[in-house]
Amino acid sequence: xxxxxxxxxxxxxxxxxxxxxxxxxxxxxxxxxxxxxxxxxxxxxxxxxxxxxxxxxxxxxxxxxxxxxxxxxxxxxxxxxxxxxxxxxxxxxxxxxxxxxxxxxxxxxxxxxxxxxxxxxxxxxxxxxxxxxxxxxxxxxxxxxxxxxxxxxxxxxxxxxxxxxxxxxxxxxxxxxxxxxxxxxxxxxxxxxxxxxxxxxxxxxxxxxxxxxxxxxxxxxxxxxxxxxxxxxxxxxxxxxxxxxxxxxxxxxxxxxxxxxxxxxxxxxxxxxxxxxxxxxxxxxxxxxxxxxxxxxxxxxxxxxxxxxxxxxxxxxxxxxxxxxxxxxxxxxxxxxxxxxxxxxxxxxxxxxxxxxxxxxxxxxxxxxxxxxxxxxxxxxxxxxxxxxxxxxxxxxxxxxxxxxxxxxxxxxxxxxxxxxxxxxxxxxxxxxxxxxxxxxxxxxxxxxxxxxxxxxxxxxxxxxxxxxxxxxxxxxxxxxxxxxxxxxxxxxxxxxxxxxxxxxxxxxxxxxxxxxxxxxxxxxxxxxxxxxxxxxxxxxxxxxxxxxxxxxxxxxxxxxxxxxxxxxxxxxxxxxxxxxxxxxxxxxxxxxxxxxxxxxxxxxxxxxxxxxxxxxxxxxxxxxxxxxxxxxxxxxxxxxxxxxxxxxxxx
Numbered sequence: 001x002x003x004x005x006x007x008x009x010x011x012x013x014x015x016x017x018x019x020x021x022x023x024x025x026x027x028x029x030x031x032x033x034x035x036x037x038x039x040x041x042x043x044x045x046x047x048x049x050x051x052x053x054x055x056x057x058x059x060x061x062x063x064x065x066x067x068x069x070x071x072x073x074x075x076x077x078x079x080x081x082x083x084x085x086x087x088x089x090x091x092x093x094x095x096x097x098x099x100x101x102x103x104x105x106x107x108x109x110x111x112x113x114x115x116x117x118x119x120x121x122x123x124x125x126x127x128x129x130x131x132x133x134x135x136x137x138x139x140x141x142x143x144x145x146x147x148x149x150x151x152x153x154x155x156x157x158x159x160x161x162x163x164x165x166x167x168x169x170x171x172x173x174x175x176x177x178x179x180x181x182x183x184x185x186x187x188x189x190x191x192x193x194x195x196x197x198x199x200x201x202x203x204x205x206x207x208x209x210x211x212x213x214x215x216x217x218x219x220x221x222x223x224x225x226x227x228x229x230x231x232x233x234x235x236x237x238x239x240x241x242x243x244x245x246x247x248x249x250x251x252x253x254x255x256x257x258x259x260x261x262x263x264x265x266x267x268x269x270x271x272x273x274x275x276x277x278x279x280x281x282x283x284x285x286x287x288x289x290x291x292x293x294x295x296x297x298x299x300x301x302x303x304x305x306x307x308x309x310x311x312x313x314x315x316x317x318x319x320x321x322x323x324x325x326x327x328x329x330x331x332x333x334x335x336x337x338x339x340x341x342x343x344x345x346x347x348x349x350x351x352x353x354x355x356x357x358x359x360x361x362x363x364x365x366x367x368x369x370x371x372x373x374x375x376x377x378x379x380x381x382x383x384x385x386x387x388x389x390x391x392x393x394x395x396x397x398x399x400x401x402x403x404x405x406x407x408x409x410x411x412x413x414x415x416x417x418x419x420x421x422x423x424x425x426x427x428x429x430x431x432x433x434x435x436x437x438x439x440x441x442x443x444x445x446x447x448x449x450x451x452x453x454x455x456x457x458x459x460x461x462x463x464x465x466x467x468x469x470x471x472x473x474x475x476x477x478x479x480x481x482x483x484x485x486x487x488x489x490x491x492x493x494x495x496x497x498x499x500x501x502x503x504x505x506x507x508x509x510x511x512x513x514x515x516x517x518x519x520x521x522x523x524x525x526x527x528x529x530x531x532x533x534x535x536x537x538x539x540x541x542x543x544x545x546x547x548x549x550x551x552x553x554x555x556x557x558x559x560x561x562x563x564x565x566x567x568x569x570x571x572x573x574x575x576x577x578x579x580x581x582x583x584x585x586x587x588x589x590x591x592x593x594x595x596x597x598x599x600x601x602x603x604x605x606x607x608x609x610x611x612x613x614x615x616x617x618x619x620x621x622x623x624x625x626x627x628x629x630x631x632x633x634x635x636x637x638x639x640x641x642x643x644x645x646x647x648x649x650x651x652x
Contacts, residue, residue: 069651074161076153100602119213137340138437155181162650170641172200230290246580249634262627270321273313302344342367373442426461470513478505488586499532540570591633610648
C-alpha cells in the first residue's frame with residue numbers, strides 16, 4: 001500500500017510539472033553516443049603561440065578582478081587523441097543524462113549479464129570482437145570494474161581540482177569515487193583516483209556487513225609537455241584488489257524442496273565459505289617527440305599483472321556444490337591460483353600529411369601464465385606485431401580511417417571506418433588467439449590442456465543518421481561471421497566449435513521530444529543466429545531499453561531536473577550459467593531466463609555543479625505474473641529498494 005501511494009504521488013508530480021515549468025528543447029548540433037547519452041563536444045588544445053600569459057596560463061579574472069576557477073579551467077584529455085594528433089580538451093561532465101544508472105552494469109545500458117549485484121562476475125550480453133588479438137589471461141569477468149588505463153583522463157588544470165561521488169544503494173550496496181588533480185607547473189599535472197565498493201549480499205546475508213563484493217582500487221597519473229611543445233609524457237600506475245564472496249546461486253527447489261527462488265535475504269544458497277580475488281596492477285607510460293615537418297616518434301610501455309585466486313571450504317554443505325574430483329588437494333579445501341603477467345613495448349612513427357594522419361608501429365609482448373599446479377609451473381609467450389593506421393579528415397563531418405596489425409605468425413586484425421553526416425560504416429576482420437586459460441588450466445576440480453586453432457571473425461556495422469526537428473533516429477545493422485569459436489560447454493570444459501555462426505542484428509536508437517518537456521530515449525536490438533555453431537552463443541533474440549522522462553530546468557533555470565521511468569526487457573533464452581571455481585560462464589540448456597520487463601523510477605537533479613540521484617529499483621515488483629526475474633540461472637534480479645547518490649566538484 002505504501003509503495004502504491006508513493007508511486008501515485010510521483011506520477012502526479014510528473015504531470016503537474018508539465019504546466020509549471022519552461023521548455024527545454026533537444027540540444028542541437030550534438031551527436032548521440034548511445035542509448036540515452038549525448039557526446040560532449042570537446043575544445044581544441046590551445047597552441048602555445050595562442051597563450052596569453054608568459055607562464056602558459058590564460059587570464060582567470062572576471063570584471064571584479066576576482067579569480068574564477070571552474071569547469072573551463074580544469075580540463076582533461078585522452079591519450080588516444082594525443083597519439084592521433086587530434087587532441088581536444090573536455091570540460092567536466094555535469095550532464096544529468098543517465099546519471100541515475102551509476103553502477104557499472106547499468107551504466108553500460110544493461111548490456112552485461114552479471115549475478116544481480118554490483119561488482120559480481122559479468123560478461124557482455126552481445127558478442128564483441130576482442131581488442132587484443134594475442135594471448136590474454138582469459139579471466140575477464142571482473143574487467144568491467146577495472147579502470148582501463150587506455151581510457152584514463154589526463155588533466156590540464158589551472159588549480160587544484162577534486163571530484164567526489166558517493167552512491168548509497170538499497171540493501172547496503174555502496175560505492176565511493178574520488179579524483180584529484182593539480183598543476184605542479186603550467187606544463188606538468190599530477191593526480192590520483194580512488195575507488196571503493198562495499199556491496200552486501202542480496203541473497204542470504206547472515207549479518208549486516210556480510211558483503212558479496214569488496215573492492216579497493218587507486219591510480220596515480222601524471223602528464224608533462226616541454227616548453228617548446230615538442231615532447232609529451234603521460235604516465236600512470238593502477239591497482240585494483242577485487243574480492244567476491246561467492247554464493248553459487250540459489251539451491252534449485254528440485255534439489256531442495258524447502259528452497260524458494262524469490263525470498264531474497266532468506267534464500268537458500270549453495271556457498272557460505274568461498275572467496276574469489278582478482279588483483280591487478282598496471283604500469284603505463286606513453287611519450288612522444290616531434291622531429292619536425294609533422295613527423296613524430298613515440299614509445300608506449302605497459303607492465304601488467306593479474307593474480308587470480310579462488311579459495312573454498314569443501315566441508316558440508318558447501319561440498320555439495322562441487323564435483324567429486326579433487327585433482328590438486330585431497331583435503332576439504334580448494335585453492336586455485338593463476339598469475340598472468342606481460343610486458344609490452346610499442347615503438348612507432350606518426351605524423352600528418354595533407355590532412356591525413358599516419359602511424360607505423362612495431363609492438364613486442366612478452367609474458368607468462370603461472371600456476372603452482374602446471375607441469376612446468378609456467379607457460380611463457382613472446383609476440384611480435386607490426387601494424388599501422390591511416391586517418392583522413394576529408395572535412396569537418398566527413399572522415400575515413402583504416403588500421404591493422406599482424407601478429408607474427410598467424411593472427412591479424414584489419415579495421416576500417418567511414419563517417420559522414422548521414423551514414424557510418426565499419427568493417428572488422430580478425431584472426432585472434434584463444435585465451436591462456438582456455439588453452440591450459442589446472443584447477444582442483446577441472447583440468448585441461450588444449451591446442452586450439454585461432455578464432456576468426458568478420459564483422460560489418462552500419463548506422464544511418466536521421467535528425468529531424470524533435471526526433472533523432474539511428475537505424476543500425478550488425479553482421480557477424482564467427483568460426484572456430486572457443487567457449488565453455490555444458491560440462492564446464494573449454495571446447496572449440498567445429499562450425500560457423502552467423503549473426504544478423506538489426507537495431508534502432510531513437511530520441512524523441514514530446515511536447516515541451518517530455519522525452520523518450522529508446523534502443524532496440526533484434527538478434528538472429530544461424531549456422532552450425534549458432535547454439536554456442538546465448539543471446540536474447542530481442543533486447544530493449546526505454547526511458548520516458550520529464551526534462552526541464554526549474555526555479556529560473558537554477559535547478560535542472562529529469563524525472564521518469566527506465567524500462568528494460570530481454571526475451572526469454574537459456575542464458576549462460578556461472579561457475580565460480582574457475583570464474584567462467586558456461587552453456588546450459590535447462591534453465592530458461594524468462595522474459596520480464598523491469599521498470600525503475602528515477603529522479604536526477606543538478607544544482608549548480610552538484611548532481612543528485614534517487615532511483616527506485618524494480619518498481620513493478622508485485623504487479624507481474626511472475627514473483628520476480630532472473631539475470632543468470634539461479635540468481636534472482638533486484639527486489640524493490642531505493643538508491644541515492646551525489647556527485648560534486650571542487651575547483652580550488
